[in-house]
Amino acid sequence: QQQVKQSPQSLIVQKGGISIINCAYENTAFDYFPWYQQFPGKGPALLIAIRPDVSEKKEGRFTISFNKSAKQFSLHIMDSQPGDSATYFCAASRRAELIFGQGTTLQVKP
């Protein structure tokens, strides 16, 4: 049973384009929603995170949009760059538990 569902599995975007990754969750008890970025051979690194009382959070080119009623949240990467090519994971947290989505492999073509 996947409590956090992420799509798409893979994504190819041209340089300068917008990358959008979507996640949906089931458990309304989740109270924190982070996104992680992972490069090959490395552990995931926290990219940006949001709490459910906020509908949007922006940090540089990265924006999280959060829809509490639909139990969905998404990551937007504006002006995507080849250096953004990585695997992205959404996650949902409840107390000390952290549930990850399946991951999205993003390739940004020059």
Added chain:
Amino acid sequence: EAQVTQNPRYLITVTGKKLTVTCSQNMNHEYMSWYRQDPGLGLRQIYYSMNVEVTDKGDVPEGYKVSRKEKRNFPLILESPSPNQTSLYFCASSLSGGQGAAQPQHFGDGTRLSIL
């Protein structure tokens, strides 16, 4: 340099041979956690620890043990490894557990285990 260190980075072993993957953090973090990463499944939490001597099961604890005798160390123990435990394992730490802080800020670079 703030870091989470895992050892070994790679290990090939056989079914039933006990193994331990060590994890150490130098940030005085209270919260530590273990995950396994499998293709198409993302990362799944195995065990976590809110502080010394306080551990709890995550999503997929079967076949694993942990201990937290010191704040900096959180070893993962596979007492009788089986092929379905072949995976990429990550240790992580965070300043504290609780709302917003349960998301680990620092991950190690992973340990790839192959169990034949």
